[in-house]
Amino acid sequence: MTGFHLAQVNVGRMVGPLDGPELAAFVAQLPEINALAERSPGFVWRMVDEEGEDATGVRPDEQDDLLLVNCSVWESVEALRNFTYHTDHLRVLTRRREWFHRMAEAHQAMWWVPAGHRPSLAEAMERVAMVRHNGPSPLAFTFRDPYPAPAPSVIPAPTAAPASSAAPAAQL
Amino acid sequence: MDTEDSAFAVLGVLGDPVRRSLYRHVAAAPEDVGRDAAAEAVGISRSLAAFHLDKLVEAGLLDVSFRRLSGRTGPGAGRPSKVYRRAEGEHAVSVPPRSYDAAGRLLAEVVENAGLDRELQAAAKAAGAADREAAAGDLIEALRARGYQPFRDGDTLRLRNCPFHALVADFPALVCGMNLALLEGLAPDAWSPRMDPCPDGCCVALSKNKNH
Numbered sequence: 001m002t003g004f005h006l007a008q009v010n011v012g013r014m015v016g017p018l019d020g021p022e023l024a025a026f027v028a029q030l031p032e033i034n035a036l037a038e039r040s041p042g043f044v045w046r047m048v049d050e051e052g053e054d055a056t057g058v059r060p061d062e063q064d065d066l067l068l069v070n071c072s073v074w075e076s077v078e079a080l081r082n083f084t085y086h087t088d089h090l091r092v093l094t095r096r097r098e099w100f101h102r103m104a105e106a107h108q109a110m111w112w113v114p115a116g117h118r119p120s121l122a123e124a125m126e127r128v129a130m131v132r133h134n135g136p137s138p139l140a141f142t143f144r145d146p147y148p149a150p151a152p153s154v155i156p157a158p159t160a161a162p163a164s165s166a167a168p169a170a171q172l
Numbered sequence: 173m174d175t176e177d178s179a180f181a182v183l184g185v186l187g188d189p190v191r192r193s194l195y196r197h198v199a200a201a202p203e204d205v206g207r208d209a210a211a212e213a214v215g216i217s218r219s220l221a222a223f224h225l226d227k228l229v230e231a232g233l234l235d236v237s238f239r240r241l242s243g244r245t246g247p248g249a250g251r252p253s254k255v256y257r258r259a260e261g262e263h264a265v266s267v268p269p270r271s272y273d274a275a276g277r278l279l280a281e282v283v284e285n286a287g288l289d290r291e292l293q294a295a296a297k298a299a300g301a302a303d304r305e306a307a308a309g310d311l312i313e314a315l316r317a318r319g320y321q322p323f324r325d326g327d328t329l330r331l332r333n334c335p336f337h338a339l340v341a342d343f344p345a346l347v348c349g350m351n352l353a354l355l356e357g358l359a360p361d362a363w364s365p366r367m368d369p370c371p372d373g374c375c376v377a378l379s380k381n382k383n384h
Contacts, residue, residue, distance in 0.1 A: 085348060094345060
């Protein structure tokens with residue numbers, strides 16, 4: 001244990017409303033995939049909305065009702081990579097273009113948090129903005145350019161934000 | 173030596189047919205291979221196998237480690253034996269020079285940026301289905317010919333090698349999706365591709381259907 005965990009966030013713009021026919025297959029698979037994440041090695045936490053099942057009720061941009069967010073915490077980059085690409089989650093991932101538009105700008109970020117920290121929505125969206133504006137850095141990176149967890153003596157940048165997902169939405 | 177020269181030097185080591193057989197056996201084996209097993213598989217003496225295996229290690233094609241093959245531990249268990257496995261790293265050379273990997277990377281980037289996952293999967297499924305008849309006759313050979321290095325594990329076929337390794341590193345969702353579609357097209361009715369990663373190999377395994 002390094003004393004740090006990996007937080008990740010990604011946003012996606014749906015091709016239609018969550019309760020519409022285009023998204024039906026995606027919505028139907030959510031409980032199974034979330035359960036798979038929770039029993040995957042290295043899973044720590046995932047953000048949920050007020051209903052508590054998943055994060056489909058969270059809107060990172062108040063102006064954009066089709067933008068969904070996914071945010072979770074893992075023990076390591078490898079643990080997240082294994083779940084993302086090496087389990088049945090890949091089957092869902094390969095259907096991403098049936099449900100989500102390809103986004104031209106950066107739509108994901110990872111960063112290290114002290115073990116026990118639960119990122120807020122605002123904090124997560126700030127990390128996406130960092131990748132979007134500055135490219136990958138130790139403060140916000142991607143699978144393609146991963147950074148190792150900070151040495152234990154280094155104090156990480158995120159301040160203790162409220163652990164609730166009901167934090168004010170960041171504007172994109 | 174430039175990159176091409178070193179690739180020739182490494183691959184030249186495989187010019188010897190005995191050495192090549194040993195390399196193929198170890199590279200495709202699901203687990204580390206000891207000297208005795210390698211010698212037996214290729215039909216040569218243990219000492220000759222040891223000589224060639226160590227040449228392959230010197231060339232960087234195999235990695236070596238030590239393990240007690242007897243399964244016993246403690247005093248009297250005997251000395252640990254050398255065991256071999258495929259080394260990481262790729263060695264390719266083409267005469268005249270061709271750069272299909274560079275082309276593949278560019279094409280993948282464009283397909284990814286254009287969001288053409290479904291179009292790629294449809295093409296991959298059709299490419300797999302074109303060989304479906306041959307695969308129905310000899311699935312292991314069809315997979316072997318495509319570079320998957322399949323091996324049997326009960327009622328499951330596992331794939332020791334990922335033929336798209338370098339592209340997967342950069343475009344995992346796109347290329348693994350393409351691979352899964354290709355195998356779905358290729359697999360005869362009696363077999364179902366499913367996600368079940370082989371360490372350092374392909375993430376897909378094929379299971380025999382119960383009703384066949």
